Amino acid sequence: MNQRSILFDTETTGVDPDKGDRIIEIAAIELINDLPTENFYHVLVDPERDIPIEATRVHGIKIEDLKGKPKFKEIADDFLEFIQDDPLVAHNAPFDFKFVNAELSRVKRPAISLDRMIDTLKLARAKYPLSPNSLDALCRRFSIDLSARTTHNALLDCQLLSEVYIQLTGGRQRGLGFSNEDSEKTGKVYKKIHDHTPIFVKPTQQELEAHDKFIEEKMKNSLWNQKD
Template identity: 40%
Template sequence: MIEVILDTETTGLSADKDRIVEIACIELSNHIPTKNIFHTFINPETKVSADAFSVHGYSDEFLLNKPKFKEIVKNFLDFIKDKKLVIHNADFDLGFLNNELRRLNVKPILKSDVVDTLQIARSKFPGVGNSLDALCKRYKINVEAREKHSALVDCHLLSKVYIELIDKKELTLDLELSNKGDNHQMRLNNENRQGIIVPISPEKFEEYKKFLKKNVPNAFALD
């Protein structure tokens, strides 16, 4: 199963008036990050608000020579094509992304193609804070790299939170497949390893999906 963790940073909080300044995507294969990453800063063609600057630290000067959304949209859409998106507070990011796509007369991203980890967290921990920071603290995930908000850093953190939210123990594995004819060698980094993923049949995987649907509401956000 291929999924994509996605996050954005913006010039402000209004999807109608503000624009995207950063997009990051990390591909997951069976819940483990692959080496496929999409990341870009974007010239928003508008000013960054003071509040947004205090959050991510991207100045107008820094963004001035970055590509515009229309210049990166094809590569972005190619990267996420036919993959389930995993987003924390999906309404926010989708609002910005779909407004950008609308400006270019491009079809929007459907909410049915998205897993919202905020909704999963709220179903598991009702009545308490479920921000990304709060979830990292709850699951004892190191956030030292997060001095400022960064779409790429937040994607890495969310990939760890997501595994915990769907009750699949976090595996800090460094998977490298080297092709030698028909032979595949897999190297596992044992540092902080809590388990090993082994191949399963399509039938067993479908059983696993049914289990998640029954026990973790909105785990796959299927129609």
Template identity: 50%
Template sequence: MRQVVLDTETTGIDPRQGHRVIEIGAVELVDREITEGRYQQYLNPGRSSDPEALRVHGIRDDFLADQPDFADIVEDFLAFLGDAELIIHNAPFDLAFLNAELERVGRPALQNPVRDTLVEARRRHPGQKNDLDALCRRYGVDNSRRQQHGALLDCEILAEVYLRMSGGQLGMRLAADREAQGPSVAEEGQAGAPFQAHAQAADRRRPLRLRRADAAELAAHEAYLRGLGGKALWREESPGEQT
């Protein structure tokens, strides 16, 4: 199964107000493995970024002035996506911008299946913060490079978050870390609190060990029951039951 983690950076928050895409990033996953497949493209939006958007992504207008228009890269972009399932955090935002760009160049809207990790995170963690930074803390994903938002960097981080949040990979990674580094890998200050919580949950799922009473313990229990006196119901055999 091929999936593509997708993200954009934009000049503002609403394409209906003329805001444009200024960066597209994408990371390929095949059978839940992150591949070397990457797509990144800066774009000339033909307008300035809003001050608030600029504070988020830090991509300056003078840098974007030399970048291509969306029309110049649309074929390569769509070829990279193919028919893959798209993994997007807050999908309506990015899809609205990308489909607006496609409409400008006379192309139909994206028809790929979409998995929204924000929706999934809210389902799994109701009432908690579920932005990308919060999910990194929760699932032990290193986001130290994320001083400002960047489409490709955010895709690389989201790919790790998605794999851990959607199961399977987390347990295997924890087991590998424990084998390589010893049991302290899940302690605070090494793998961090999110890893510790998941490691403890994994421990609770291990099969219980059955410990049978030895002869001395059985004799002590029998003596205790005799000391209770009377006829104990639990010592009677059920009809048809054999000891």
């Protein structure tokens, strides 16, 4: 049976919805059995407030870029219809969940349950506890092309994260790309992600030493410590 999930990302006016920060961009990609399909959702949102220059430096979006864009209350139902009741994958997912739920609360919609959350940052930290695990760092670890990522961008970040997620879960990507028509809908052009197979990642010397220390201290009677 095919398992559907949604990988998503947001861009915002700041870091705290409790202090009035709002969502300005949402992107989401449908996954079937953890592999991306060509079905995606992308929208720019009028935050009904200003965008601090510090935030613009991160994602490159100015308030002028959002003139005439829909408010969250106008896209809420479309977004909820796209994600349905499926699991939701995001990098540093608590951040995105908090913003989405704050926006849903404003328009009197039920909050999204945290039980649906799959946090790729948490997965990466468990797998590579001694290494940087930002999206950029993980892309470099897995040799994923970062040349298009000059600023944060929700749809491009989703594309990159979909490749990272494949590596973290040990799967195989069938390929993901958006047609010219899709690009025209979003107003931007994105590079196609080609077929990608799992990459063997050689552990660093620091990681090897940490592994040996863990085995020695925590698994004294394990097979790894038995001598020939």
